[in-house]
Amino acid sequence: MTGVRRYNRLFYVKIFHPLRIYSYFDPVKLFLSFMTLTLLSHQWKSFWRGRGVAKSLAMQIFLGFLILYLLLSCLFLGFSLGHFLHSWYPKQDPIRIYCGLILYYFALDVIMRFIFQELPVISVQPYLIQDIRRRQLVTYLNARSLFHFLNLLPLFIFLPFIFTNITPAYGAAAATAFTLSILLLTCFNHFGMLYVIRKAYLNTWWLVGFVVAVAAFAALDYFHLLSASAFSAFLFMNMLGKPWLVLVPLLLAALTFLNNRRFLLNNLYLEELSKKDGNKRSAEYTWLQQWGMAGELIGLDIKLILRNKRPRSVASISLIFLVYGLIFYRPIYLVPFKFAMLLFPAIFMTGLFIINYGQFAFAWQSSSFDGLLTSNLPVAEYIKGKLFLFSSASTIAFVVTSLYGFIDWRILPIQMAAWLYNLGLNSMLTLWFATYSYKGLDLTKSATFNYQGIGASTWLYALAAMLIPFAIFLPFFFSGYPWAGIAALGIVGLISFLFRGWWIEFLTKQFYKRKHLILQGFREK
Amino acid sequence: MITINNIVKSYRNVAVVNIPSLEFREGELIGLVGNNGAGKTTLFRLLLDLVRADKGEILSRQHNVAVTEDWKSYTAAYLDEGFLIHYLTPEEYFYFIGKLHHLSKADVDEFLAGFEAFFDGSILKSGKFIRDLSKGNQFKVGIAACLLQKPEVLVLDEPFANLDPSSQMRLVKMLKELAIRKKMIVLVSSHDLNHVTDVCHRILLMERGRIIKDIDTTADTLQELETYFQV
Structure with a gap:
């Protein structure tokens, strides 16, 4: 018995020893240290001087507006949410409904992080052999990772509602605790997901596990076996009643932070933090051989897409957007005078890959273009x-989106016309445009918020590719013959497609005109 | 035969390559030497129509390389990693290049069997993409892919720089054999004067875009070059 007591006493002495307690503030101290700030300033430079950054002023202004627009939308959502909730559910307490939604936000946040969050690993390489403590590097890595738009978002989405609805109803103390809880839960998600992503990066089973877990929760909620909204409402309503419960998110956030820190401290070797090189095997697509050289080149492109991060995300975005029709193909639009609303998703779904991937048709291969x-x-x-x-x-x-025909058969001819346009005209125009892009691409960077190789012309093109079919369709539409407009679009596409021999000759000539400019641009990267 | 007529290429008003006239004949093994910035690589790029000449032309078998694509079928080159396709395994790359020259997989395999010693077991079936190979091994892939094409014109930029000593020796042997037996034109640039004087029949010394010496290799050539590069 005495032994146990002694052990307990020792343990007690150990964790509350003054020196030990002082060391608990280490991360905080390091967070604010000069070194962390220096490293962050390097990161700042590397961001603005990086190749992925929009170089031209016009582009930066455009992006600035885009970001501003997004944030304002969030802010608007935040401020008007109370009003909306009240008008949608007049009989219920808007705060309760609001609390019921929070967990969904965090669930969405988890998924968004899985897609968007990047691991700031490689950036420490040049510092590893310098006279900088590993703890400092790890602190820097953690601090740097916090600068992410997903961590900024909750401020815009939650704060307005807290100000307008919660503070009047529950008082300032509860509102402050509530705000803190939201921010701490964001930190919990942030550091928790960093760990999961890191694990998934090293070991694919983590990825499988993650996807299965998310799918399972989604299914449970969908079939009402487990109500996330009730649970969420219960959690956060309690939080409002008992502000001291903020300690729970604090504990959660601290745990994930320390866990992440521990993991990094123990594994601060590049080879352990970056992907294990699995055995790469040669692939052979024999079914492509029937198309001769063209098939061979497609095989090359398929490998390019599958084996490089950025084209892979571009291709998967094109895949994800195949469900776009679920949003647009609604009975309310399925009347002739609203056809314009249907043409858009049809063109978007059958043409997104061409626009997204095709604009850089040559740039993808910039590193092997010589x-x-x-x-x-x-x-x-x-x-x-x-x-x-x-x-x-x-x-x-x-073919895949033809399934939407089950919603209404009239979707099919519209999609067919869109497909013919993409096949016959959009492909050619996109490739023509690609001969004007002289900027090489780094395949290893991810696609989201990566503006390498993108200029103002790129945006203009994406816009034009979307507008041209409307230029063909709208005259018929406004004279009262929407179906004729759809047919005209299809016919234009088909005719252009039949002239593809001419197109190939034309595009080859165009390519030759700018061949050396393209080559030079790709070499400079 | 490759003929260079009055070729000029400038960047920011400085002539990087400026050659009034030059000829390469079949069976010649030509070494290009010169300090950094002398214009060696740019000359190669002009030869391969990878940069546009400001003036003049380069004729490969009487055809301007900037006008026709005929030269592609008998010319192979490796200047840098930009000539490889990084996301392929070495095998896939060889098969792709082979396909461009109508070689079957079996043909390619047979050819690669002869490279076993050169590859030293670290290229074929290495379980890596080309981008994961070391610089030296990437270079070996590039050279092998060049030779796979059975070229009649071969252009290599600094082939000795990244290779290990044994591979350098092997390459020297291969190049000597090829030029004599196959009547090829082989162009090699290098900073390694020993190798260049050992391998090449003819040495061109470049300085600021100009060919300042065009000598047939003799026993005294190495001495002559060393005197030039003396600091």
Whole structure:
């Protein structure tokens, strides 16, 4: 018995020893240290001087407006939420409904983080051998990771509602505790997800586990086996009643933070933090061989997409947007005079890959372009391969989205016209446009918020590609013949497609005109 | 035969390459030497139509390389990693290049069997993409892919720089054999005067874009070059 007591006493002495307690504030101290600030300033420089950053002023202003717009939308949502909730559910307490939604936000936050969050690992490489303590580096890594738009978002979404609704009803103390809880839960998500992503990065089973867990929770909620909204309302209503409960999120946030810190301290080796090189195997797509050289080139593009981060995310975005129709194909739009609303998603779904991937058709291969152009591959053949890739992707999208025909058969002809346009005209125009892009791309960076290789012209093009079909369709639409407009769009696409021989010749010539500019741009990167 | 007529290429009004006339004949193994910035790589790029000449032309078998694409079928080059496709495994890359020259997989495999010693077991079936290979091994992939094309014109930029000593020796042997037996034009740039004088029949010394010496290699060539590069 005495032994146990002694052990307990020792433990007690150990964790509350003055020196020990002082060390608990280490992370905080380091957080504010000069070194962390220096490292952060390097990061700031590397961001603005990076290749992915929009260089031109016009582009920066445009992006600034875009970000401002997004934040203002969130702010608007935050301020008007109380009003909306009140008018949608007049009989219920808006705060209770609001509390019921919070957990969904955090669930969404988890998924968003899984997609958008990047691990700031490589950036420490040059510092590892300098005279900087590992603790400082780890603190820097943690501090740096906090600068993320997902951590900024809750401020805009939650604060307005807290000000307008919760403070009047529950008082300032409860509101402060509530705000703190939200921020701490954001930290919990942040550091928790960093750990999960890191684990998933090293070991694919974590990824599988994560997806299964998310799907399971979504299914439980969907089939009302477990109500996330009731649970969420219970949690946060309690929080409002008993402000001291803020200690729970504090504990959660501290735990994930310390866990992350521990993991980094123990594994601060680049080879342990970056992906384990699994055995890479050669792949062979024999089914592509029936198309000769064009098939071979498509195989090359498929490998490019599957094996590089940025094209992979571009392609998966195109896949994800195939469900776009679920939002737009609603009975209210399925009347002839609202056809314009249907044409948009149809073009978007069958053409997104062409617009997104095709604009950089050559730039994707910028790092091997010297080799491709000196190899025994006629440029016309190369261009043919690209067009073939575009039409295949568009056709696959068309076939898959044909399922929307079950909603209403009239969706099918609209999608068909959109598909023909993408196949016959959009492909060619996009490739033509691609011969004007002289900026190389770094394939290893992810696609989200990556503006490398993107200029103002890129945005203009994406806009034009969307507007051209409307230029064909709208005259008919306004004269009262929407179906004729749809048919006209399809026919224009088809005719252009039949002239693809001419297009290939034209595009080859265009390519040759700017070949050296493209090559030079790609080499500079 | 490759003929260079009055070629000029300038960047920011400084001529990087400025060659009034030059000829390469079949069976010649030509070494290009010169300090950094002398214009060696730019000359190669002009030859491969990777940069546009400000003036003049380069004829490969009487055809301007900037106008036709015919030269692609008999010319192979490796200047830097930009000539490789990084996200492929070495095998996939070889098969792709082979396909461009109508070689079947079996043809390529047979050819690669001859490179076993050169590859030293670290390239084929290494379980890596080309981007994960070391610089030296990437270079080996590039050279092998060049030779796979059975070229009649071969251009290599600093082939000795990243190779280990044994591979350097092997490469020297291969190049000597090829030029004599196959009647190729082989162009090699290098900073390694020993190797260049050992391998090449003819040495071009470049300085600020100009060919200041065009000599047939003799026993005294190494001495001559060393005197030039003396600091």
